[in-house]
Every structure is written in C-alpha cells, then in structure tokens.
Amino acid sequence: MVVLKYALPVLAAASAVFAADCGSGDTIKIENQSDLEKYSSCKTIKGDLKIEKQAEGELSLNGVQQIDGSFTSEGAGNVTSISAPELSSIKETFHLNGLTSLSSLKMGSLTKVGSIEFTALPQLQSLGFEKGVTDAGDVHIANTGLTSLDGISLKQVGQLDITDNRDMKKANVENLKNATGLMNFAGNSESLKISLPNLAGAKNMTFRNVSDASFPSLEKLSGQLGFWGLKFETFSAPNLTETGDLVFKGNEKLSNISMPNLKTINGGFQITRNDELKSLDFPKLEQVSGAIDFSGKFDEVSLGALENVRGGFNMQSTGNFSCGEFRKLRSDKVIRGSYKCEGGKSNPTSADGKSGASGTSNGKNSESSEGASVMNVANVPAMGMAAVFGALLQYAL
Ligand SMILES: *[C@@H]1O[C@H](CO)[C@@H](O)[C@H](O)[C@H]1NC(C)=O
Ligand SMILES: *[C@@H]1O[C@H](CO)[C@@H](O)[C@H](O)[C@H]1NC(C)=O
Ligand SMILES: *[C@@H]1O[C@H](CO)[C@@H](O)[C@H](O)[C@H]1NC(C)=O
C-alpha cells in the first residue's frame, strides 16, 4: 500500500477512499446499481449488505469476493436478477424473501455460506451456483420456483428444510454425508425424487408426498425417521441399523419396506394406513424402546429377532395373520407394555384409535391382554410419537 502510494499517488488516493468504504460493520443499504458499484474495488465487504425494497431490475455486485456479514433482501418485488460473479463466501445468512420477480440468481463462485434462507421466490427456477455451495449451516428453501437443488453441493448440513416448492422434481445432493439438524421435505412437487447417495448419518428426517427417496448409505439417525404420503412402492434403507421414532403413515402405494439391518429403534415404531403393504419383515430388529403400533391390511409380520419392546404393542390388520408369535413374545416378557393383537379385523386401528386402513372385512383371531381397550399412547412415555404427530400437523396439506 505504501509503495503504491509513492508510485501512483492519484490511484492510491482513490483506492484509499474505496478501502475506507468497504463497510465498517454497519449495514450497507443498496437501492440501485450505482450503489453497488461503489464497492467494486472491495474484495471483502465488512458488514451486512442489504438490497432495499425499492431496488429494481438487474443488480450486479462485481469485484467483491467475500461478505463478512449477511446478504439480505426482503420484499424487493421489482428486482429481476442478482449476480455476483466473484463472490465466493458469505459469512452469515444469505436471506432472500419476497423477491417475486427474481428469475436469475448467478453466483458462479459461491462455495461458502453461513446459512441459506430463500423464501417466496416464485420466479426463481434454478440456482446459478455453478461451482456449488459446499459449506453451509442451515438451508431453508420454501415457496420458490426451483425445479431442483442443483447448486447445493453440501458435504454436511445442519437443518435442510425444503418445503412448498411446487415445481421441485429433483433433489440430488451427491456429496452430503451428514445432516445434524432436521431434514424435512414436504409440499414440493408430487413427483419429487430425492437422492442422497452418500448420506450416512442424520438427526431427524421427515418426508411427505415424495415420489422417490433413496438413501443407500444411511446408517444411523439420532432422531426420528418418518414417511407420509409417499408415492412409490419400495422403500429401502439397506444399511440403516439404528434410528429414533420410525413412522410410515398413509403411503398408499408402498408395498415393500426393506430394512434388512435395522437393529435398534430408540423410540416408537408405527406403520399405519399403508394399504398395499401385505408383508412386514424386519429380520434384525432387536430393541424398540417405545411402542410397536402396526395397523393395516397386512397378512404377514415377521419380527424374528425381537428381544425387547419397552412400550406397548398394538397390531391390527384386516389380513389373515396369526398372533401366536406375538402372544409368545408377550408371555416371554419381550413385549412389556400393554398388548393387543388382532388379525382379520374389519376396522383395524392404530394405538391412538385412528383408522389404520381403508375398507372392511370380517373380524376374527382377536386377542388382547387388556380387554377390548386399545393401548393408549399417553401411557407410554418412551414412545415419543407426539413429536412426530406434531410435526405432521404442522404440514397438514
Ligand atoms: C441510487 O440510490 C441512491 C440512494 O441509495 C441515490 O442517492 C442515488 O441517486 C440513486 N442513483 C440512481 C442512478 O438512481
Ligand atoms: C415495483 O414497481 C411498480 C411499478 O413501478 C411500483 O408500483 C411498485 O411499488 C414497485 N414495488 C416495490 C416493492 O418497490
Ligand atoms: C454426523 O455429525 C455429528 C455431529 O457432528 C456426529 O456426532 C456424527 O457422528 C456424524 N455422523 C456421521 C455418520 O458422520
């Protein structure tokens, strides 16, 4: 800097002015392109950058490589395009909300973001993150026109919350190995196919109304795994050994759940209203710390390795299956809580008394250790289902 000053006094003076103007931690407010151009000599903007509501048209942030604070815009309904070709990092939140005309977001060098919050961006169909964002804390994308998650190339993520993106048909995050917060997909395109080929560990994962979900490497969840309204026939988690609550509810086409290595459920296990599911086989399942609650139209249930069910047991089906195996598990104290098992039941219900299947048949093979009363979820503290149903209600579609 000093050398430069002697060599090129005029330029140096100019750049000193710019340097002083790269932000001082305050929010830089942008109303138009000429406001942005003041920062074109800054490699790093120190502080937050905010695009104001009244901005319009195409905005381009040139020269800047890093923003030390956040990049935000709320309600700038006339901005059509934002580009920042050299920007590689946004330290804090990248938050865009209500940019209802934004159709182009080009940040070809962006790889690191504190967190992403994109909401109400109906015209935005793709993320121009050519290099791919590989580092981000939480990612929340709702109500956008995005057709895929291309551009999100994370290895690790906190929350991944992808909801109400009606045109989103594809969510492939090839590199993602671990999700440490809630992963939730709901209300996106009915034909959404999710592929997370390398995901090994996660906390909670909930999926609603998706056409495919593939997690071939998934080994362990510390929280719940739940599926509602799936649109496909086979769900397979070949490497999954352990999870919290496990729920399959209202998946009308699902005919095969394949979890050949599942050993431990640290919570409740509910399967209900999956009318095409005829056979249930969890060959290595040993421990369920909550309740088992299966209702539907199945003919066969095989839980050959079961050692310990700490919560209750409710199994009701229209199908022709025998409760003999479970009666024995009950008398052997493998099943410790309340017990109800009924095959050939015309109106099978889940433990909370809700209908477990559509259609009817004749009742037979009924048995219960507690008269006719159905196990009460509230009496099973380890079950943890309340959280699951709470989450479901939140996204009641
Ligand atoms: C850009 O916005 C600034 C206020 O941030 C204003 O002073 C300036 O006149 C505007 N320039 C143009 C070309 O509209
Ligand atoms: C967008 O432009 C229209 C027409 O010029 C104007 O009426 C409206 O207030 C602008 N919206 C915002 C958020 O500034
Ligand atoms: C995922 O990350 C969490 C928190 O950093 C860690 O405890 C867990 O072991 C990781 N799981 C895998 C499979 O890498």
Ligand SMILES: *[C@@H]1O[C@H](CO)[C@@H](O)[C@H](O)[C@H]1NC(C)=O
């Ligand atoms: C599944 O687990 C096995 C044994 O740990 C491992 O060798 C295999 O690569 C895993 N499969 C996938 C798709 O991650």
Ligand SMILES: *[C@@H]1O[C@H](CO)[C@@H](O)[C@H](O)[C@H]1NC(C)=O
């Ligand atoms: C995550 O799962 C745990 C255990 O199943 C549950 O208690 C918690 O409420 C869940 N959190 C969210 C955000 O769904």
Ligand SMILES: *[C@@H]1O[C@H](CO)[C@@H](O)[C@H](O)[C@H]1NC(C)=O
């Ligand atoms: C999502 O799936 C559920 C269960 O199958 C269904 O009741 C609901 O109508 C579906 N929602 C949409 C938006 O299709």
Ligand SMILES: *[C@@H]1O[C@H](CO)[C@@H](O)[C@H](O)[C@H]1NC(C)=O
């Ligand atoms: C269920 O799916 C698994 C994995 O795709 C497959 O190996 C198995 O044969 C299927 N079972 C039935 C009954 O179709």
Ligand SMILES: *[C@@H]1O[C@H](CO)[C@@H](O)[C@H](O)[C@H]1NC(C)=O
């Ligand atoms: C029900 O199952 C029993 C034994 O598993 C079998 O003998 C009987 O024929 C079955 N009934 C029907 C209607 O499938």
